[in-house]
Amino acid sequence: NAGVTQTPKFRVLKTGQSMTLLCAQDMNHEYMYWYRQDPGMGLRLIHYSVGEGTTAKGEVPDGYNVSRLKKQNFLLGLESAAPSQTSVYFCASSLAGPNTEAFFGQGTRLTVV
Amino acid sequence: AQRVTQPEKLLSVFKGAPVELKCNYSYSGSPELFWYVQYSRQRLQLLLRHISRESIKGFTADLNKGETSFHLKKPFAQEEDSAMYYCALKGYQKVTFGTGTKLQVIP
Numbered sequence: 001n002a003g004v005t006q007t008p009k010f011r012v013l014k015t016g017q018s019m020t021l022l023c024a025q026d027m028n029h030e031y032m033y034w035y036r037q038d039p040g041m042g043l044r045l046i047h048y049s050v051g052e053g054t055t056a057k058g059e060v061p062d063g064y065n066v067s068r069l070k071k072q073n074f075l076l077g078l079e080s081a082a083p084s085q086t087s088v089y090f091c092a093s094s095l096a097g098p099n100t101e102a103f104f105g106q107g108t109r110l111t112v113v
Numbered sequence: 114a115q116r117v118t119q120p121e122k123l124l125s126v127f128k129g130a131p132v133e134l135k136c137n138y139s140y141s142g143s144p145e146l147f148w149y150v151q152y153s154r155q156r157l158q159l160l161l162r163h164i165s166r167e168s169i170k171g172f173t174a175d176l177n178k179g180e181t182s183f184h185l186k187k188p189f190a191q192e193e194d195s196a197m198y199y200c201a202l203k204g205y206q207k208v209t210f211g212t213g214t215k216l217q218v219i220p
Contacts, residue, residue: 044210102149
């Protein structure tokens with residue numbers, strides 16, 4: 001049982017390049033989330049999804065797009081990378097319903113130069 | 114809106130000393146609160162949730178609705194407790210995290 005898997009683990013981009021981060025979960029969870037983790041700022045929600053085919057904006061959605069075409073996958077896209085998007089990105093998933101925990105991926109360290 | 118505040122970025126204690134990591138929240142509905150921990154080079158994982166009222170690795174946390182707090186406590190810190198701790202609030206569909214507190218246990 002792999003849980004939540006993020007691809008890739010590391011990436012260096014040049015300003016203006018685009019890329020897609022993939023999150024896959026094998027727990028049949030309805031909810032999926034993308035966060036970024038920056039020093040002193042904790043985890044900030046970028047986008048989330050409450051089911052296949054649905055997406056919604058979080059706290060810091062600008063510069064990112066997402067898609068949830070399949071229940072098990074949640075993709076995060078950067079259309080034109082900027083140095084301010086240098087961060088560690090975490091994907092998480094959870095069941096719907098009360099008091100359910102979020103399961104996290106191992107993180108993707110992205111550097112934009 | 115839902116908000117989680119962790120006022121301390123770093124908390125240093127000696128081994129064997131008591132630990133209290135503070136968490137305050139703001140939410141108009143009935144809150145679901147959690148503590149997550151991230152050990153060095155590992156992914157975030159659930160430590161405990163308020164609904165369970167359990168003690169995990171010696172840690173406990175009590176939800177105080179009057180003070181809107183969910184502080185994490187442990188009577189005697191161990192070196193292996195050194196990690197980053199995040200308080201989280203699950204509201205309607207979203208999970209909001211605090212900025213985290215780094216706990217450093219000094220031998």
